[in-house]
Amino acid sequence: MKKYVVTGGAGFIGSALVRGLLREGAGRVVVIDNLLTGREENLEEVRGSIEFHKEDIRCYESIAPLMEGADTVFHEAAIPSVPRSILEPAPSHEVNIDGTFQVLRAAADGSVRRVVYAASSSAYGDTEVLPKSESMLPRPKSPYAAQKLLGEYYASVFASCYSIETVSLRYFNVYGPRQDPSSPYSGVLSVFMKALLERRAPTIFGDGEQSRDFTYVEDVVALNLQAAAAPGISGQVFNGGNGGRITLNEAWALLQRIEGVRIEPVYADPRPGDVRHSQADTTAVSAALGHTPRYSFEEGLRLTLEWYRKEFR
Ligand code: UD1
Numbered sequence: 302m303k304k305y306v307v308t309g310g311a312g313f314i315g316s317a318l319v320r321g322l323l324r325e326g327a328g329r330v331v332v333i334d335n336l337l338t339g340r341e342e343n344l345e346e347v348r349g350s351i352e353f354h355k356e357d358i359r360c361y362e363s364i365a366p367l368m369e370g371a372d373t374v375f376h377e378a379a380i381p382s383v384p385r386s387i388l389e390p391a392p393s394h395e396v397n398i399d400g401t402f403q404v405l406r407a408a409a410d411g412s413v414r415r416v417v418y419a420a421s422s423s424a425y426g427d428t429e430v431l432p433k434s435e436s437m438l439p440r441p442k443s444p445y446a447a448q449k450l451l452g453e454y455y456a457s458v459f460a461s462c463y464s465i466e467t468v469s470l471r472y473f474n475v476y477g478p479r480q481d482p483s484s485p486y487s488g489v490l491s492v493f494m495k496a497l498l499e500r501r502a503p504t505i506f507g508d509g510e511q512s513r514d515f516t517y518v519e520d521v522v523a524l525n526l527q528a529a530a531a532p533g534i535s536g537q538v539f540n541g542g543n544g545g546r547i548t549l550n551e552a553w554a555l556l557q558r559i560e561g562v563r564i565e566p567v568y569a570d571p572r573p574g575d576v577r578h579s580q581a582d583t584t585a586v587s588a589a590l591g592h593t594p595r596y597s598f599e600e601g602l603r604l605t606l607e608w609y610r611k612e613f614r
Contacts, residue, residue, distance in 0.1 A: 304371045305322050307330065307374075318377065323350055332354065378396070394444065408465055415468065435540060473515075474516060514579050517543075540586055
């Protein structure tokens with residue numbers, strides 16, 4: 302029976318991946334999460350089908366035995382958020398860089414076949430050309446972006462120096478059910494949806510004309526499963542995005558239309574470290590992995606809004 306490990310498996314993306322693995326008939330699914338931002342409730346209905354370990358990825362001794370002999374390790378554990386990494390750079394450095402190193406080291410020592418690493422589109426920074434393709438020179442603008450980029454470099458170095466395969470997926474602003482809207486560092490769509498359902502004005506940092514390639518979480522799950530299975534891609538980096546681009550003003554307008562309300566947003570100063578535009582070139586990922594995103598922005602938004610509606614009731 303093949304064993305799969307998901308670090309950060311109690312988080313928003315990690316728990317969706319755990320469900321995806323179980324849907325695909327994965328034999329053994331091991332979750333490692335220190336519950337800093339993850340929540341056990343995210344795994345509620347699958348708790349009996351997985352092994353859950355409350356451990357910290359920075360601790361090699363704790364995680365190494367859990368990785369031993371796994372087919373694939375999906376490394377989702379991280380301290381996310383660009384502004385958080387600017388305000389408190391040390392914890393995110395320790396988790397995103399030191400923690401990633403320990404995950405790769407434990408996986409290599411434990412004869413894991415492949416690590417699929419959750420990298421970030423933030424690595425691109427502000428490029429002159431859109432969409433952003435993997436061959437562009439990365440220009441990180443924040444500690445978070447630099448940390449995620451270093452993780453990619455470490456992953457590909459492990460693939461070339463040790464007997465382990467690695468693949469990095471640069472996620473583009475993932476959203477969907479279970480994304481926690483309650484922190485000041487939460488993803489913008491989760492914050493927008495909470496405001497919408499509570500009939501409050503959201504805050505938009507800047508003029509709202511910055512754009513993102515918002516990617517529905519189930520498309521990211523499918524991409525991870527493809528990245529785990531595809532042969533001949535070790536050491537490589539792929540975009541995990543939709544290929545589209547939506548401004549924050551457009552996103553808020555669409556949410557108001559779906560809900561049938563009109564609420565003027567409050568505009569505030571732009572956030573330091575913010576990237577202006579983000580859009581994935583999906584050519585390479587589609588050619589190498591056969592990946593095609595299935596959810597349009599409006600579909601994903603409606604599904605997510607439905608989930609929050611039930612959650613907040
Ligand atoms: C970045 C990465 C993303 C990564 C995420 C992890 C880029 C392009 N994307 O997301 O891949 O998953 O970090 O944390 O670098 N905003 C508001 N009002 C709010 C909250 C946010 O206007 O209440 C704005 C932000 O200023 C930003 C945009 O919304 O312009 C998106 O912010 P956020 O959802 O935090 O994600 P990124 O920082 O873009």
